[in-house]
Amino acid sequence: MNWLNNLASFSLNIGRWFGVPIYVHWTWFALVGVMACVSLSTFLMLLGIFAIILLHEFGHAFAMKRCGSLVQGVVIYPMGGVARGEIPSENEFTITVAGPLVNLFLVPFLYSLSVYGGASSGYFNDLQITNLSLLVFNLIPMYPLDGGRLLRSILAKHFTLYKATSIAFKVTCVCSCLLAVIGVMTMHLLLVVIAAFVYYSADQEMKYMERLSTDNVMGVIQDSHRLVHDIEERLQRIQENR
Numbered sequence: 230m231n232w233l234n235n236l237a238s239f240s241l242n243i244g245r246w247f248g249v250p251i252y253v254h255w256t257w258f259a260l261v262g263v264m265a266c267v268s269l270s271t272f273l274m275l276l277g278i279f280a281i282i283l284l285h286e287f288g289h290a291f292a293m294k295r296c297g298s299l300v301q302g303v304v305i306y307p308m309g310g311v312a313r314g315e316i317p318s319e320n321e322f323t324i325t326v327a328g329p330l331v332n333l334f335l336v337p338f339l340y341s342l343s344v345y346g347g348a349s350s351g352y353f354n355d356l357q358i359t360n361l362s363l364l365v366f367n368l369i370p371m372y373p374l375d376g377g378r379l380l381r382s383i384l385a386k387h388f389t390l391y392k393a394t395s396i397a398f399k400v401t402c403v404c405s406c407l408l409a410v411i412g413v414m415t416m417h418l419l420l421v422v423i424a425a426f427v428y429y430s431a432d433q434e435m436k437y438m439e440r441l442s443t444d445n446v447m448g449v450i451q452d453s454h455r456l457v458h459d460i461e462e463r464l465q466r467i468q469e470n471r
């Protein structure tokens with residue numbers, strides 16, 4: 230099933246921007262290709278959303294660079310994007326908040342285009358609604374959305390990273406259940422899919438943190454065993470020398 234994993238993660242490198250490689254997942258090309266055949270307006274809207282997501286992810290990427298972290302690249306999917314790189318917990322708030330700030334800066338820009346854009350006013354107005362929807366949705370405190378990451382980074386200032394992740398995970402469970410219920414009640418099944426995806430991602434992160442924490446505990450136990458063994462050996466040597 231290796232080919233299935235390769236297919237699931239296949240992204241095309243479309244170039245670099247400020248030294249950061251940009252990858253586009255194959256599902257984005259498939260969606261855009263289908264829409265180009267079906268509806269020109271939806272195709273153009275997808276290109277606009279692509280630009281918004283790209284700018285949002287570059288907000289994260291620039292913040293990573295500013296914090297001295299290594300940026301591996303930006304990946305764009307049909308439903309969002311990811312800026313891959315090092316996110317040390319002490320810089321998680323700065324790196325995370327940079328993405329939604331880009332959406333916020335786009336608000337007056339898209340507003341002026343929707344007012345003074347002439348024949349394209351309607352297009353920019355729709356793009357503005359999409360931008361605002363992405364901004365609000367992304368700030369829901371569900372890990373790994375930016376809202377969930379912000380919540381964890383704020384909690385990590387008062388608790389350990391494990392405890393902060395654990396609280397953020399519980400909040401994610403509540404929010405994703407509510408989102409799924411809203412999706413079923415309003416017959417928006419995409420919301421149910423997003424809720425399931427978010428819950429799965431948060432669950433994976435929680436399991437990773439649990440593994441990390443178990444490894445740390447095991448490491449401390451092994452260190453203390455080694456220390457006790459060393460002390461026993463030294464005591465034995467002292468007794469033998471008497």
Ligand SMILES: [Zn+2]
Nearest residue numbers: 289328329375
């Ligand atoms: Zn983001």
